[in-house]
Amino acid sequence: MVRTDSRKRATELLELYRVHTGLQLRIVTGDKSLRYINKVIADLQGGQLDGIVCVNMLGEGFNFPSLKIAAIHSPHRSLAVTLQFIGRFARTVGEDIGPATFLAIPSEIEIEAERLYDTRAVWQDMVQNLSATRVREEAETREVLESFEVGELSTQDLEDLSLFVLEPYYHVKLYQLDQTIDLTTPLVFPQPLQAVYESFSEAHNAAVYITREISLPRWTTDDRLSIVQPDLFIFYQHVETGLLFICASRRSEGLYEQLVAGFQAANPRPLPLVRLNRALNDLSTPEFFNVGMRNRVASSTTESYRIITGSNADKAILKSDGRLYHRGHVFGRASDDGGLVTIGLSSASKIWSNTSSKLPGLIAWCEKLARRIASDRVPVTGSGLDYLDVGEEISELPLGIIGVDWPVSVYRTTPIISFKIAERETRAQLLDFDLDVDAARSDEQTVMLVLRHQSGFRYETTFSFETDRFFEPASTTEPEAFVEQEHSATPLIDYLNGIIPYLYTSDLALLQGSNLLKPQTDDAAPLEEALIEPIDWAAAGVDICREFGAAKDGMVSIHEGLGNRLRESGHTVVYYDHGSGEIADFIAIEEQDERLLIQFYHCKGATGAAPGHRVDDVYEIAGQAVKSVTWALKQRLLKNIRRRFTQGIGAHQFIKGDVAFLERLLDEATPAKIEFEFIAVQPGLRKRDLPATLANVLAATSDHLVRGGFRPLRVMASA
Secondary structure, X not given: OEEEOOHHHHHHHHXXXXXXXXXXXXXXXXXXXXXXXXXXXXXXXXXOOOEEEEEOOOOOOOOOOOOOEEEEOOOOOOHHHHHHHHHXXXXXXXXXXXXXXXEEOOOOOOEOOEOOOOOOOOHHHHHHHHHHHHHHHHHHHHHHHOOOEEOOOOOHHHOOOOHHHXXXXXXXXXXXOOOOOOOOOOOOOOOOOXXXXXXXXXXXXXXXXXXXXXXXXXXXXXXXXXXXXXXEEEEEEEOOOOEEEEEEOOOOOOHHHHHHHHHHHHOOEEOOHHHHHHHHOOOXXXXXXXXXXXXXXXXXXXXXXXXXXXXXXXXHOOXXXXXXXXXXXXXXXXEEOOEEEEEEEEOOXXXXXXXXXXXXXXXXXXXHHHHHHOOOOOXXXXXXXXXXXXXXXXXXXXXXXXXXXXXXXXXXHOOEEEEEEOOEEEEEEHHHOEEEEOHHHOOOOEEEEEEEOOOOOEEEEEEEOOOOOOEEEOOOOXXXXXXXXXXXEEEHHHHHHHHOOEEEEOOOOEEEOOEEEOOOOOOOOOOOHHHEEEOOOOOOOEOOOOOOOOOOOOOEOHHHHHHHHHHOOOOOEEEEEEOOOOOOOEEEEEEEOOEEEEEEEEEOOOOOOOOEOOHHHHHHHHHHHHHHHHHOOHHXXXXXXXXXXXXXXXXXXXXXXXXXXXXXXXXXXXXXXXXXXXXXXXXXEEOOOOOHHHHHHHHHHHHHHHHOOOOOOEEEEEO
């Protein structure tokens, strides 16, 4: 019998044996008819055939003891199937039946971490050892599972459930705990999840829950069409390191934070990437074939999140990539204690491996991860992955928080928030809300953040290292709001702690949770004075303290004054949009030969009656410019303007051009022929005698934009 693993290879082997041997062979595959198979067997018995070319393995019950020579061109990868294959040829039933012979080229393919098809392999010893290992592993598995005690059941149909039938996928989210928690205390799951099974192991610090959710498809209101969705949740605590592992079949944003809410006394915190990265310790010859690089600047000329895939993905990362990108996720394989494993990790405090097993296997895997993460050693992969910064872990707020922005995932998925205004249920896209830093109410320990919507909804939250979670409601009277996900609604505060918005410092360092990523400042350029344009606002009759709306008698607001200025400019399109979730106050497009220059104007009113050098005035315009780069993508920009204009969101109007003309301009222009420029309009800033501290903030902002492929920052200020 000639054994291979594909029909194509079987055909090739049939021809090779025909040319180089005198054997008469015929192909047998699973798609052949019973009549054909019976004819082949009859020809074998009658001596018309010398053997067969078999794809994979003959089915159960096949009995032909005369087959005694096996030419193995494609080895089996499973021990059980290999033993069954050996047994077929080792039969001695019948007269004149000799011993079995196996022909195999020494192979690198491993079976149960052993190389069976090797010239040095002693099959009798190896099979006995492998079988003994299997028996020992089975005994250990049952010993661990027997340590679990079933808690109260809300349904009797799972009364006799055996944990032996559960094979969770290796995907966990990690939290650092300040103290040991009691996992034998039943958890309360958020609605609409109902816990129907719970089991605890005090000896192994683990808990298992099975939940059910009964929901209706969105296309019906008939209860007869209800869907019952079961989910598996496994909690494991590694006491020595204080790490909590959550393995869940449902992984929606914010759900993990709702689950750990019952452990608040232990102050659970997700791990920063710099610590999570230590899970790569003790792995030899790592190869990464899926690498994510998060761009510090989400621009139109460089990807906001770049993914490299392929067998040598980690080799494709250049040292220059480290200037613009930092580490996102990685997935690859490596050798671990002589065996081949896969491992992935992401900045969301998650680790996974492309495998499933019984519950004890998952616990053992988590134990190994915990020991590696607790190490102080920094893993070195010897690949381009080492060029990508993983940041540093901090425990105190850095100085000069100037802005906040959503992670890129929010701009891709555009979540919906549901809330009440005057007792009326309201739904709106999250991107139609403004999320800003309230610098006046922030201090060295706490950053005050405000989420606002044009409907009048206002939600205040704090970010701090001193509270139970990074984000907490600023008061007990904050309104209820939920983020809609799948069939459930996640409280807004849990969602914020799940996605963790970015905070920017004055030098454009990026803070997400306790992970701080500092910008590379080795070649940062000083601020060019020519980029600050002094404007005679008084001559234009502009009230520099009034950003929009009614101004002093005989004067106009900054918005109206800038609008008049842009109306007389050479721009072909000028779009005004003031309101929650705006891209910019003004978006102006100028046609330059075959290129388009798109300008975002951000206006802020002076916080004093006369121009000066107030820190808050500079922080506001710098933060606005940094946030708006997310919109500097042609399709994202067009989609947002079209939606807000047609739905009447914000105080919108076209000062020059119209939406049809804008669509035509953008549709006809390729991204390579579009440039973006950001203009900060702050009449309260005086150019003359600008202090170095404020100049450095503007220089850092401008450098941030240039690294993203944009033009340098422009500032419209006062003389």
